[in-house]
Structure formats: structure tokens, C-alpha cells
Amino acid sequence: MPPAELITALNDAQAPVIAGHTNPDVDALGAMLALGRVLPAPDKAVVLPGRHLSRRLRFMLDWGRVPMADAARVARADVLVTVDAAGPGRVSVPGEWTAVEDKFVINIDHHVTNPDYGRLNWVVDSASSSCELIYRLIVAAGWSLDGVTASLLYAGIHADTCGFTLPTASAETFEAMAGLVRAGADVEQVGARLYRSHHPHEFDLMRTVYHNTRLVGDGRIAYSTLTLAEIQAAGCTPADIDDQVSIPRSLSGIRIAMLLSEAEPGLVRVNLRGDESTEILPLAISLGGGGHAHSAGVRVRGPMDEVVRRVLDHAVSFLGPSA
Ligand SMILES: [Mn+2]
Structure with missing residues (x-):
């Protein structure tokens, strides 16, 4: 279960910015975009690396449709949420980490090497993926989960478990998948985009x-x-x-x-x-x-x-x- 203070901090954020890791993978993108869609703040944005994004994953941005933060928007963020980023040096922010480290950093991740670099840290190394954590967070916080958000999270969990072929795919993971499918995750489209769309x-x-x-x-x-x-x-x-x-x-x-x-x-x-x-x-x-x-x-x-x-x-x- 995510800690109550994490949910409170996310509910209270006025102008949060969400960042993932450099060269974001499906899990990082899914977690960032899904969180960007569900946070209650009226003004929220994600940091997306235009140039450093695999061509195959651009569809996730089209699905997610969360405003993108430039350096100025990051500078005025009251909360910086990092997802799937194992260390501060891995966080994809414009410029150096030192420029943002004084912000209220919320660190959500599943890498065992994560050194808890945030003010608030929710690092669960037994979780299959950051997307599974975001799913648990959405359920615990009571935020509404639409089909697009569910598809993004489904994609991240599917990718990080290599299609449920790794031991990280637990009963809890499959329970999350069931919840995501019930919420409208488009299983066929995720499969098509991830595995049958090679340029x-x-x-x-x-x-x-x-x-x-x-x-x-x-x-x-x-x-x-x-x-x-x-x-x-x-x-x-x-x-x-x-x-x-x-x-x-x-x-x-x-x-x-x-x-x-x-x-x-x-x-x-x-x-x-x-x-x-x-x-x-x-x-x-x-x-x-x-x-x-x-x-x-x-x-x-x-x-x-x-x-x-x-x-x-x-x-x-x-x-x-x-x-
Ligand atoms: Mn991951």
C-alpha cells in the first residue's frame, strides 16, 4: 500500500511536474503519463525527451496527451515527481539535477539500487514495474482510472515483465492487470503497438x-x-x-x-x-x-x-x- 503521506502530498500539489529516466522505456513513459492524467492538480506537466525517445514508443505520447514541461515550467513546479528513475543522475530533467534538487521531490520506483533520493520515497523493489505501483496508488487514492490511463499502465507492466515471463510477475501483478482490463485497457492495441509495429x-x-x-x-x-x-x-x-x-x-x-x-x-x-x-x-x-x-x-x-x-x-x- 502506498503511504498516506504520499497520497496527501500528491493531492496537495498545485503545479507538479513528473519526470522519468533518460531514454525512457515503456514502464517509465506509462507511469509518467498515467500519473500526469490522474493527478488532481489543475496545472500539471511531464518532462518528455523529444530527441531521446524510441520511435516505437511515440504512440504513448499520443495516447497520454499530458502537457509537456519545458525548463521554465520545471523551474516553477512546486513538486517534482520522479518515476522509474533509479537515482538522481538518471532523472530526465532539463539541465543538471542540482537545479531541481531543492524542490519537493517525490520518488516512486521499483529499482533495488534506488538510494531514496526524494523528500518522500516510495520504492518497492518487489514490484514488477513502476506502472504497477502507479496502479496501486490510483486505487488507494481513489483517483478515476479511464481506459487510456489503464492502457498506458498495462503497457508498462507488460513490457517490464517481458510479457509476464519474468519472476517479477506476481499474483499482485496479475490482479493489477485484471483491474486495468476492467477499467478498459485495450489489450489488443497495446500488443499491436509494442510487438507488431516495428518500423x-x-x-x-x-x-x-x-x-x-x-x-x-x-x-x-x-x-x-x-x-x-x-x-x-x-x-x-x-x-x-x-x-x-x-x-x-x-x-x-x-x-x-x-x-x-x-x-x-x-x-x-x-x-x-x-x-x-x-x-x-x-x-x-x-x-x-x-x-x-x-x-x-x-x-x-x-x-x-x-x-x-x-x-x-x-x-x-x-x-x-x-x-
Ligand atoms: Mn521499470
């Missing part, structure tokens, strides 16, 4: 991820790489990298899957996944990242080939000798 450019990007997938560490680590040139050759941008790590992850018998993609020259984004027996969060943390037990990420500075070698060496020694 040909994104398809080309997936082809490259398949092509570049390799096995190392006696077949226990599957990884793929995308250089900036390969991303651009496919007609995409680094913002289009979201869940392509599911491609190396789909190989049988592996314990760790990784996608290393060049975010900009000299900066490599590493998406990490561990199988059910392998918690890769310590590996991500040792590289300077964070996330969840079995799904984490990190950005590593350095030339692509050097970072790939370093991260692979790290992962191989993390697993230790094979049995």
Missing part, C-alpha cells in the same frame, strides 16, 4: 543485433554489439535501442546476455540480463551502473572495441570457471 529501420537494427551476436565464456555469455555507424546505417539513432538485448537473451543455455551499443563516440551503453540463477546486478554495479537483480545497465566511457573487451573480461571473471 523497417528498427527491423534492420534487429537484423544487425542478430548478425553480431556471439557466445563467449564457454557458451555462458551471449552478447551483441552496435556501433554508432551500424545504428545509423539501419536508419536509427541510439534512442531506438530499448529491448534488443532480448535477442542475445533468447539463446538457450546462457547465463548472461549483453548488448553493447555506442550511445555517442566514446560512450558505450551496456544492457545486461541474467538468467534465473544469475543476478547480474553486482556486475553492473562493479562497472558503475545499477538496476534490478536480473536486468541492469551501465554506461562505460572509452572506445567501443576497448569497452567491449573490458566488459566481456569482467563478465567472464564474474561467472568464474565453468563447471
Whole structure:
């Protein structure tokens, strides 16, 4: 249950702004937009990164229709709500975190590494997704839940649980899904937009991820790489990298899957996944990242080939000798 003081603070907010994490995924977008739709404040807005948004997820903005906050609007916010953002450095706000850290920050998240950086924190690392938390919040607060809001939350939960195939999908998660479907979540449209709407450019990007997938560490680590040139050759941008790590992850018998993609020259984004027996969060943390037990990420500075070698060496020694 969300704490009563959280609901009071959200009910009392006059001009709240809601932000997610940089390169927002379905869960972050769903949680931001849904919260933006249900908060009672007459003046509310979300911070949306136009340029850093995957093309495939733009439909969520069309559905959500919450006013967008620019830097000036963020500056006059009385409350800053962050959702699905594991740390202050991950929050997508214009400029630096130091410019907003004095605001009344409400931190709602499900990342185990979240350091409770808000004035009010509701961090539930056992929850499947931030969208599941927003659903529980809406029910507890008694805010009205329409079909569009339900669809946004349904999408976030579906995506963060990989379509209910991860152990984070609990009985509570399915109860939330039932509530969302009853409230009018459009199951078919969410499925179509998330899984049957790849732009040909994104398809080309997936082809490259398949092509570049390799096995190392006696077949226990599957990884793929995308250089900036390969991303651009496919007609995409680094913002289009979201869940392509599911491609190396789909190989049988592996314990760790990784996608290393060049975010900009000299900066490599590493998406990490561990199988059910392998918690890769310590590996991500040792590289300077964070996330969840079995799904984490990190950005590593350095030339692509050097970072790939370093991260692979790290992962191989993390697993230790094979049995
Ligand atoms: Mn999430």
C-alpha cells in the first residue's frame, strides 16, 4: 500500500511536474503519463525527451496527451515527481539535477539500487514495474482510472515483465492487470503497438543485433554489439535501442546476455540480463551502473572495441570457471 503521506502530498500539489529516466522505456513513459492524467492538480506537466525517445514508443505520447514541461515550467513546479528513475543522475530533467534538487521531490520506483533520493520515497523493489505501483496508488487514492490511463499502465507492466515471463510477475501483478482490463485497457492495441509495429529501420537494427551476436565464456555469455555507424546505417539513432538485448537473451543455455551499443563516440551503453540463477546486478554495479537483480545497465566511457573487451573480461571473471 502506498503511504498516506504520499497520497496527501500528491493531492496537495498545485503545479507538479513528473519526470522519468533518460531514454525512457515503456514502464517509465506509462507511469509518467498515467500519473500526469490522474493527478488532481489543475496545472500539471511531464518532462518528455523529444530527441531521446524510441520511435516505437511515440504512440504513448499520443495516447497520454499530458502537457509537456519545458525548463521554465520545471523551474516553477512546486513538486517534482520522479518515476522509474533509479537515482538522481538518471532523472530526465532539463539541465543538471542540482537545479531541481531543492524542490519537493517525490520518488516512486521499483529499482533495488534506488538510494531514496526524494523528500518522500516510495520504492518497492518487489514490484514488477513502476506502472504497477502507479496502479496501486490510483486505487488507494481513489483517483478515476479511464481506459487510456489503464492502457498506458498495462503497457508498462507488460513490457517490464517481458510479457509476464519474468519472476517479477506476481499474483499482485496479475490482479493489477485484471483491474486495468476492467477499467478498459485495450489489450489488443497495446500488443499491436509494442510487438507488431516495428518500423523497417528498427527491423534492420534487429537484423544487425542478430548478425553480431556471439557466445563467449564457454557458451555462458551471449552478447551483441552496435556501433554508432551500424545504428545509423539501419536508419536509427541510439534512442531506438530499448529491448534488443532480448535477442542475445533468447539463446538457450546462457547465463548472461549483453548488448553493447555506442550511445555517442566514446560512450558505450551496456544492457545486461541474467538468467534465473544469475543476478547480474553486482556486475553492473562493479562497472558503475545499477538496476534490478536480473536486468541492469551501465554506461562505460572509452572506445567501443576497448569497452567491449573490458566488459566481456569482467563478465567472464564474474561467472568464474565453468563447471
Ligand atoms: Mn521499470
